[in-house]
Amino acid sequence: MATLFGINLFALSGQLLVGLINGSFYALLSLGLAIIFGLLKIINFAQGAMYMLGAFLAWMALQYFGVNYWLALVLVPLAVGGIAILIERFLVRPIAKEDHLYSLLLTFGLALILQGLFTQLYGSSGLAYQIPAELKGGTKLPFMYLPNYRAWIIIASLVVCATTWWVIEKTKLGAYLRAGTENPQLMQGFGINVPLITTLTFGFGVALAGFAGVLAAPVYSVSPEMGSNILIVVFAIVVIGGMGSIGGAILTGLMMGVVEGLTKFFYPEASSTVIFLVMVIVLLIKPAGLFGKEA
Amino acid sequence: MQAMKKTMMAAAMSAAFAVTAQAGGVSDDVVKIGVLADMGGVYADICGKGCVTAVEMAVEDFGGEVLGKPIEVISADDQNKPDVGSAKVRQWIESEQVDAVNGLVASSVTGAVTKVLTDAKKVALISTSASHAFTTKACSPYNVHWTYNVAALANGTVKPMVDSGKKKWFFITADYAFGHALEGIATKVINDQGGEVVGAVRAPLGTTDFSSYVLQAQASGADVIGLANAGTDFVNALKTSAEFGLTETADVAGLLVFTHNAKALDPAIAAGMKATTGFYWDMDDQTREWSARFKQRHGSIPAMGQAGAYSMTMHYLNAIKAAGTDEADAVMAMMKATKPDDFFARNAYLRNDGRMVHDMLLVSIKDAASRQSDDDIYNIEAVIPGDVAFNPMMESCNFAAKS
C-alpha cells in the first residue's frame, strides 16, 4: 500500500471521497439557505425539516403510490417547493416587515411541528428506502470500493448546484433576481412583479432541500430527526462561508464535507465538532466569513 | 449448586421472618406498578407501549387483585432522558404510592431511576436495559434485571464465533456507556478465547453516515466486524457495510439485535447473521400461545423485553401473594427464594444480586426463501444455559450473604 509519512494514502483517499459525498448534502442545503437569505434576508430554520420532508415524501410516494425513485427525484422537490410557496405566502409574508428574528422563530416553530408530526406518524427509529436497481453495486477504484449510488450523489448534487449558480449569476432571469434584491422599489417600477419573484425564489430554495432529502433517502435511514442534526452543521457552514455569494455557499459546503472526512481519518473523536471549530477560527480572523462582504 | 440452594433457603427463611416481623398486608390498599419507557422515541418499539400491554396482561392473568387489594398499572414516557425519567419516578413515589417500576429501557434512564427507587426502598423491575451495571457496579438490593444483559450477548454471540476460527475482530461501537460496555465485555471474551481485537472506532450515537467507519473497518483486515451498537445505529451500520461490499470480505456480527430490527432488515443483507436473544416468539407452543395473545392486543409480535416485562410482573405479584405483603424487602426476598417458571423463564432463578439467570437463545436470521410469514425471522441455533450466558455474581453484590 502507498504510504506517505506513515499515512495510508489509499485509506486517506477513501475518506476524502466519502467526505465529498457528505459535502454534497451540505452544499445543497447551504445553497438553498443562501438563495433564500439573499432575497428575503431571513434564515429559514425549517430548511432541515424540509430536507426531512423530502426524504419522507419519497418514501411515502413509493409506499403508497408506487412512484419510483427517478420520478420522486422530480416530483418531490416540486411538492416541497409548493408547500414552501404556501408557507411564504401565508405565514412569512405577513411578518415580512417585522424584525427578521420573528421569521427565524416562525420557521423554527414550523420545523418543530414537522418533526413532531412525523415522529407521531412513523416513530423515530427510521424507515428504509431501497437504492434504485439501476444504481446498485459499485465500482472498484484503486483505493476503495465506490458504491454507484454514492457516486451518483456527487454528480447529481454538483450538476444541480452548478446549474443554479449559472442561472443566478449568468442569465437575465438571475439578473432580475439580483436586482430585485438590491432595489425592490425600482424593479417594481420597471413592471417586474417582485412579490411573485420572492415567492418563487423561496419555493426554489426550499425545493433544493427537498431534492437533497430524496437523494439522502436510500443511504441514510429516513427519520424525523435527520433534518435537525444536519441543519445546525449547515448553519455553521453558512457562518464560515458568509452570505456573500452563491458560489461561496456551494464551495464552503463541499469543503467542510472534506474537512470532516479528514478528521474522521486522523482523529475520529473530533469529527462532530471540527466544523464548529473551523467556524470559531473564521470568526476570529474574518468575522464576515470566507466569501462574505464586510457589513 | 449446593451453595445456591443454601442461600435460597436462607433467603426464604428471612422472607418468612420478614412477613411475621411486619404487620404485612398491602400499603395504601393498592399495589401500583408504574411502567416507565420510551413511548415515542428510538426505543419505543422494543418496550414502550408494548411493555405497558404486557404488564397489563400479567395483571389480568393474575386476576386483577392480590391479597384482596386491587392492582393498578400506570405508565409514563421517559423520552430516553434520565432527568425526565427520574423526575417522573420521584413524583410517582412521593405522590402516587407506586410500589414498583417496570419497563426501563435506556441504560442512562435506568441508572438514574434505580437510584431514586433504592433511596425510597421500592422495586426496580428492569426489562429492556442492556448494561450489566445494575447487577454489578451499580447493584442494589431492590434491582431486578430480567431479560438479558451485555455479558449474555457477548458470551452468546462472540464466543462461538471466535471458537470457530474468526480470531481478528474490529469494532464499530456506539460512543456512549452502553456501547463501551458491550465492546469491553466482548473484547474480554475475544481475548480469553485466544482471539484479537485489531481496532475499534467510536461512532457518535445517532450517526447517520457510517461510510467512513466502514472504510476503516475494511482497511483493518479483520475477520469479523463487531457492531457494538443497537437499534437504528445497528441497522444503518449494517446497511452501509453491505453497500461498501464489506459483508463480502468479512463477517459482520450484530451484538445486540432486536426482533423488530431484524424484521426490518433486507434478508439479502442480513441472512445468516447470528444473534443472541432472551426470547423468541416461535420457540414452542407455550411461547406461541402467549405471543399470539400479545399480538392480538398490541398488533405486533413481542420483543424480548416485552415478554420479560410480563414474566417479571407475574413473578413479582406471585411473590407479594406468597409474602403476604407488598413491602419491598419481603417481596425481594420472596422473589429470590422462589423460582420463576413460565413461557419466558426457562431453568430460571433470580440471583441474590438481582440478576435473573435463564436460558438464552442463539439464533440466526433466515433468508427470504425459508420465511413462512413476515414474523418468521429466526432459526434457533442453540439454547445457551443461563449459567453459561451470564457472568458469575460479584461477591460485593451478594446482598443475602451480607445481611
Next chain:
Amino acid sequence: MKVNKLYLSLFGLSLLAPLVLYPVFLMKVLCFALFACAFNLLLGFVGLLSFGHAIFLGTGGYITGSLMLNTGITPELGILAGTVAAGLLGAVYGKLAVKREGIYFAMVTLALAQLAFFFYLQAPFTGGEDGLQGVPRGMLFGLVDLSDNMVMYYFVLAIFIFGFWLIHRTIHSPFGQILKAIRENEPRAVSLGYNVNDYKWVAFIISSALAGLAGSTKTLVFQLASLTDVHWHMSGEVVLMTLLGGMGTIFGPVVGAAVVVTIQNYLSGGELGNYISIIMGAIFIVCVLAFRSGIVGEFQKMVKKNF
C-alpha cells in the same frame, strides 16, 4: 407604591405555594423562570437572540453536579462555582458572538453551543448519556439539610429572588439604559461614542452566569445533570418561554416558564407525549403571527387601554 404591593403579594403567594402544589414542580418552574429571565435580559433588553443559551444552563449544572459528587463541598459553594463557570464560558462565547449581528448572532450562538454539546457528550466528567446521577443536595452552609423538599424549596425561592432582583437592578441601571438604547437604535448608540460590542458582551456574561445559576440550582433539585440541559431543544424551549410570556417585560419570562413547564408536565404523563413538540411549534407560530407581545405584554396593553 402599587408595584411594591404587587411584589409583596407575589412574595406571600410564593411562600405559601408549596403547601398546595407539589414542591418539586414549583422548584422546576422557579429554575426555568430564572433561566428565562436571564435569557430575556439579552433578547428583550438588548435585542440579541441567543439560540444556544441552554449551554450555560447545562454548564452550571455539570460543574455543580460534579463538584458536589466528587469533592463534598457545601451546596452554596457548588452553585457559586457552577455560576462562575457558566459566566466564564459566556465571556468566551460572547466575545465571539457579538462580532456578528441579528440572525447571524443566532446562528453563531447555536453553533457554539453545539460545539460545547459534543464536548460534554464525550468529556468523561459529565457521564455522557448517563449524566451525573445521584448528586447529593448536601448541607447548606454545613448546617441545613436540603434533602427535605420543603427546605429545598425555600432555598430555591431565595436564589430565584436574588437572580430576579439582580436582573431588575441591571435593567434599571444606567448600564441597562444604554442596553435599551442599543436595542432601539444601534448606529445612534455608536455615534454617541459607546462601544456597543463591549456593552453587548457584558450583558451576555451576566445573562450566561444567571443561566448557569439556574442550571446549578436545577441540578441540586433533581440531583442530576444531563445532556437534556445542554441540547439545542432546551435552547428552543427558553426562547418559547420568553416569547410566550412576553419578551422585554419583567414578568413575562416567569409566566412563560410556568405555562410551558405546566404544559409539559401535563402532557408527559398521558398519551399526548408525542404531541409536545407539535404543540410547542404551534405556540411559536401563533405567538409570532398574532401574539408578539406575549401574555404579559398583551395584558399590559389591555390594562393601559382600559384603565
